[in-house]
Amino acid sequence: MSLPLNTSSTPKAENAYRVMVVDDSAVIRGLLTRMLENDPKVSVIESVSNGEIAIKRIATLDVDVVVLDIEMPVMDGLTALPKLLEAKPGVQIIMASTLTRKNAEISFKAMRLGAADYIPKPTSSGELTKADDFKYELVEKVKALGRVARTARHAPLPSGASATVAKTGAAGQSPAQSPAGKAADPIRRTTGGLYANKEISLRTTAIARPDILAIGSSTGGPQALFDVLGNLGVVSQPVVITQHMPATFTALLAEHIGRISQMPSKEGEDGEAIRGGRIYLAPGGYHMVFEKKGTDTIIRLNQEPPENFCRPAVDPMLRSLSKIYGSHLLVLILTGMGSDGLRGSEVVTTAGGSVIAQDEHTSVVWGMPGAVATAGLCSAVLPIKEMAAHVRQLVLRSAA
Template sequence: MSKIRAVVVDDSALVRSLLTEIINRQPDMQCVGAAADPYAAREMIRNLNPDVITLDVEMPRMDGIDFLSKLMRLRPMPVVMVSTLTERGAEVTLRALELGAVDFVAKPKIGIADGLQQLAQEITEKIRVAAKAQVRKLPSPATPAGPASDTRPPAPAGVGRLSTEKIIFIGASTGGTEATRELLTALPADAPAVVITQHMPAGFTRSYAARLNSLCRIVVKEAQDGERVLPGHAYIAPGGQHLSIERSGANYIARVQLGEPVNRHMPSVEVLFKSAARVVGPNAIGVMLTGMGADGAKAMREMRDAGAYCVAQDEASCVVFGMPREAIAAGAVHEVLPLSRIAPHLIEHLRSTAGLSLNRV
């Protein structure tokens, strides 16, 4: 079996050396080049044809975002961003994911040598996932891209107050930040409450929620422990904490807690979906989006067994088909749909079930 060929792009000689050594320690991968800036990287990519590149954000001559934008338009390939864990780093990393980067590693601000060694398993696992990911060519924008652009589809008709008891539960990992964005921007302002576990580290989810809130008709925020879960709102699990749903009288509330990782993740989709099955039952709608691994698959089956309606993203539209595939294999899913069809299908489903409810009155 051929090794995964990686090129490291970072202006720090120390980081280039460390990442090269971490990659070359793996029996299934090889660092075939290390570039100090995007211009050198461009030549290496042309001459060495790597499977994956790791890309720093802040570099001389051309920053990582500009380079990524050009790369994904001219020669799309799997990219893992290596970004400093700062507020600006979070915002820039989210922009990189929007442009087509497969994933990112939060580089430590201090103690870089020890920090990167501690991240070695995460770095190499993300390179492995990226090597198998489906990447797409970034279209040339007709208008300037960025958070200020209104990328929402035309407003769908509302679903009405009969959806107030419903809650949509979303689980996602690799590729999920953009998949979730596409789904949420297609929901009407009166959509049911949406609760989301996206595998992200602490420090990134607040910026992610703010970015989505600027794009969506519904209100999007990072979940807070004990707050009511309301229609027309989406709640994102804070990085590094589990999110679940509890009942308090007539209300649903968010429970945000520290704990042990579940399926190696915190937040974990399994934790969220188990609470959906236990607390919300037939009023829950489950959505499994792109991601590596099996987190949430068993709990989604519990949701279905409790009467929930469950949908998975299809392979063709996934960056990584792992989590949807496992949910399908577990018998948890009613429908498998391309990403672009999920939001319209959920709206149709809500309207049809609302009609059934009216017929029973």
Template sequence: MTTRIRVLVVDDSALVRRLVTTALAEASDLEVVGVAKDGVEAVEQVAALAPDVVTMDIEMPRLDGLGALTEIRATHPRLPVIMFSTLTERGAAATLDALSRGASDYVTKPSNTGRIADGIAAIRDQLVPRIRALVGMRKLAPAGGRDAVRRPPVTVAPARASAGRPDVLLIGCSTGGPDALARLLPRLPATLGVPVLVVQHMPALFTTMLAERLDRDAALTVREAADGDAVRAGEVLIAPGDFHLRLRSSAGQVRVALDQGPQENFCRPAVDVLFRSAAEVYGGRALVTVLTGMGQDGLEGARVLSAAGATVLAQDEATSVVWGMPGAVSMAGLAQDVLPLEELPARITRALS
């Protein structure tokens, strides 16, 4: 028997509420059980309706989305909350604040809601997969929800001859990644001794602000990568939104090459692009870490690096917001260790010491 996913839609705009409810109504496994016009109503509706997931606007009267999120988290720490954001500097900052307060994920509002059909399609394509990924494990059998199927056991990759001390740390993440990075990078020492390359699925501007926030708390230097940047030990370079990040080696110097080639795994930047190019430059002398994220981006790149002798680590399911990306790597038998997020910094430091 199919259990439908119950959604509460929160937005002060009647047009946006209409777009969201119409988009969700097209999915047979989703049911909009209520709407709220501000944060006060949202908190009340969560208590009254017990939804499986909440979509939350940020800027609202009486109580904004950040305030409502804080109140909801106090009583419902694991309820998935997806924020609606604008592609502006203010919207990016508010979204990152929301993610740091426990928001599960975010979607960007359509830039032009003049054409209703286009707005509905844009919301549906972003929102429905996220709802299914975030709620799938909590429901008995949501239609089309792969996460609801009983998982095969994780196979830890066997110990093997090392390709040598890693010369680079590669990190891939998506849903839940900004918070995971905020908890992981500050616990890596300034003496790490290798460069760090990160792909986090985020739009342009969001990655710029994410890098700035991470740099404030980390001992390592964190910044958004630019085309032609030299890859240096002690620096964390984050792929900019809407650009693939590749590595190129010339005259003994590894540099960043950015491009807007076709999306891979529906993503740009894509983790697989970085991982494959790193295999060409470093071979097996790489330490790969796959953190929380929806989908399977990073799986094939991790396979290439693992075959070359690289060490692969994955975040465990219990500490992942969505165990899509690390789960794919883990169940493929590519990870030497599948660990809680809080154990990964020490494991990374140990592998690089």
């Protein structure tokens, strides 16, 4: 069934992002709607109880973002997903589910089928009502992906919203495959210049032989990580990753990376010495930092306060690595909303290390990579399909 539109007392910005909520629980739909409607740049225009109704309704509505539950009667979210994308090309879909391994597996599959992101729901309506972190994440993801949808079709943004972090093509697509139909200028991509309406200056200092590769990512990150690590082959350096994800998801992500990569992959463990040719992922709920102990680099996990609203966060990882590796640290900042990784990258470049950012055209959200790129911290700003080859070239050339 379809619920009446929410009537919110929050004054709405002109051209507020338009959202459909799909969940079989009327209570949950109401809670999600109220959370979203409290933001002036978000308007919930439809609320329905299953995927079948959503498909019928979306064809007649101007919708930017769908928040789609996974487990529903009549038609579940995974079945509805491709049909929604076919009925409304360009709509951005966030999968929502309780935090179980089964639902995490389904969420990964959904992202491979075209979902833009996922959000883990608290297990009960009582927990949901009190979950401030969930409210923040939900609203911010809806707004970030709303910008994506609007920018792709050149539609106006809500009053005061910026378009500089939104993409015009799907993550992992080459520029030629992008709905925008035009490739990014390769000269500007590699040498700086005007990019995303901002001037980018690239660092031209020589890159020392990397002794470790660190990667930070968020929204759209799993697919970007699969692309980079699936094409990187075996390298002699350790690879350490902070991806914004909850615990069940990070364990599963490490397994998926291990399947597509030629290197072993696992969640990092406190006190573990990292080794070359292996991949270590920060566990959900913990910052992963590093310390030197004799000749070993040791993982330290902590639950210090979130940074940039995230735990794990990229910044503490980069700060700790910079102290150990200095100019021999190579950092990749991949797709993600917000600016986590910016302050850490400043520390990295000050110590002589190098930073490469994913370009806007292939990022789901050009927040994190856009922040480091426009701050002038990068030695290169590259499409995701070029990253693995570029890293291998740096390692092999520097080692020669």
